[in-house]
Amino acid sequence: MGCCWRCRIMVSVLMCTYNRRFCLKQAIDSVLCQTYPDFEFVIVDDGSTDGTEELIKSYQDPRIRYFKLDQNSFYCYAANQGLDHCQGDYVAFMNSDDAWLPDKLEKQVSVMEQNRMLGACFTRVYLVDESGNEISEECRDMVALFDRKCTTQNEYLHTLLQSGNFLCHPSALVRKSVLDKIGYFNLLYRQLADYDLWLRLVSESEITILEKRLIRFQWDIKGKKQISMSTRENSVRSFNESVMIRKNYIEKMSEKNFSQFFRGDFQNPDSTSHLQLEFEKAFWLMKCTTKEPGLKAAGMEMLERAMREENAMETLRAHFHMDIFDLYQWTGEHMYKTPWLISEIEEGSQQLAYYKDIIRQKDEYIGQQKEQLEKQNAAIEQQQEYIEGQRRQTAHYEEQLDELGRRMEQKTGQLKKYEDKIREQDEMIQTYANSTSWKITEPMRKIMRLLKK
Structure with missing residues (x-):
């Protein structure tokens, strides 16, 4: 780039901070180490109580302009105070926990100066954790969000309105004249103030996004330190603000x-x-x-x-x-x-479907058990019928045995009578034999034989 414009184009770098002393030095150093030299560094301390003031005042760089607010008023108020102090042709926004690559401003100013129709220039980003480690693989949704591509002013506007914000705030370089025309941050918005600003900006002028990644944007995966951390309160606030922003934007x-x-x-x-x-x-x-x-x-x-x-x-x-x-x-x-509410309805529907499935499975199980029970009952009935048949047959056999017993008793009685008669005859024969000579005539033997029969 030639010196003809580098020596006369001033950039105001605006950074607001509140109790971020633990990460502030990295952010400040990344700004002061820019290859583009013509900038002022406006730092607004939003009422910090952690030694932030001592750290900033330890720098002797004349480009730093330090302003401290009496009490914490959150980002939008602090940023608007800082914008009133910005004297440059451009304003670059910086977060106190991020870091720029050395040639960020130089590349952006070059693009903006070559295309005077542009109202702002953004860049792609590296997502890093608080230790500076890249976490793009762990945060693919965020990477895809910041990598979204648009070409025309109309496309940027429609995408912002229909899909939400995808422009990285600390990557922005904006013409100060455009900011003065569209106004600064709306104090009512806490979560989506930059989204509101970008919508007004895109309506006023064209913008572009450099494909090169020129900022290390810190993203807390657990959401404990991010201003827009994923708590229920902040999520509700983001939803409310997104509705208000779109509604007010279209109405006005x-x-x-x-x-x-x-x-x-x-x-x-x-x-x-x-x-x-x-x-x-x-x-x-x-x-x-x-x-x-x-x-x-x-x-x-x-x-x-x-x-x-x-x-x-x-x-x-x-x-x-x-x-x-x-x-x-x-x-x-x-x-x-x-x-x-939609999520709860969907969860309720899923739970209802889950319980319905459980009930269906239980009904199927009960049906199976009922079917098995019916089969068992049928088997029991068959067994009862068999047992009843066996009982009847046993009773019949017992009746037959009783009848046989009676008949045997009758036969036994008759046999006893026969035995008694035979015994009497034997006694008679013996008596007769004893009283008669043992020499029995042939006629007598015949009689005896007949008697024995």
């Missing part, structure tokens, strides 16, 4: 700019009148993004105001080919939903 945008940037999204591309454009703004907010459900309510608020105007119903019917019943359908839907 001139009809000329709105038509210029958003005509491709119009419900009716022929919309030109004030009332027609008010309808278009309301419609656009309602369909801007599904990630911020609160915007639908914001759009309905604008639509409600438009419906108060004269000829609103005629415009709705003739120009947009819609009827009041279309609006009634929208008002019958949930508009005041937050991401947490």
Whole structure:
């Protein structure tokens, strides 16, 4: 680069800090070591109590301009105080826990001076932890966010509105004249103040992002030290601010700019009148993004105001080919939903589905057990029928045995009678034999034989 412009283009580096003494030296040193020499370093101490003042005053570099606030007022107020002290042609924003690569300012100023249409220049970033170790692999979502590509002013604007902020604040170099025109930070916004500023900036002028990574941007994976750390309170605040920023941005945008940037999204591309454009703004907010459900309510608020105007119903019917019943359908839907309510509903639905699945599995198990029980009952009934059959058969056998017993008793009685008769006959024969000579005649033997039979 030639000296013709390096010696006359002043950059104001603005850094606000609060109780960051533990990491402040690295940030200051990375600014003072820039290859681009023509800058002032405006440091605003937002009421620190940790020795920050002593550290900053230990530097003897004349480019440092130190201002300390009496009490902590948070970033936006401190930054606005600092911007009032910035005297350069450009303002570069710096965080007290980040670090620039040495040629950051030089490359950015060169690009801005070669293209006077640019209102700001950003860069790609290295994501690092508090020890300076690169964590890009662990934070791929953040890397993808900061690496998002756009080419035109219109594309930057639509992407910012529809997808949220993807411009890294401490990588920005902005023309001071543009900042003076669009205004500084909105004090109401704590989480997304830079997002609001970038939207106003992109509406006013073109911007660019250098593909080279020129800043080491500290990112706390656990979210314990980041200003926008992921607590429930800050998440809720971010959601509320994102809705307010978009709503206020669209409401305040001139009809000329709105038509210029958003005509491709119009419900009716022929919309030109004030009332027609008010309808278009309301419609656009309602369909801007599904990630911020609160915007639908914001759009309905604008639509409600438009419906108060004269000829609103005629415009709705003739120009947009819609009827009041279309609006009634929208008002019958949930508009005041937050991401947490949606998340809770989704979690509730998932839990309900989970419990339904458990109940289904239990019903299936119970059905299987019932089926097995029915089979067991059927088997038991069969066994009972078998046992009953065996019992009846046993009873029949017992009856037969009883009958046999009776018959045996009868036979036994008859046999006894026969035995008694035979015994009597034997006794008679013996008596007769004893009384008769042992010499028995043949006739007598025949008689004896017959008697024995």
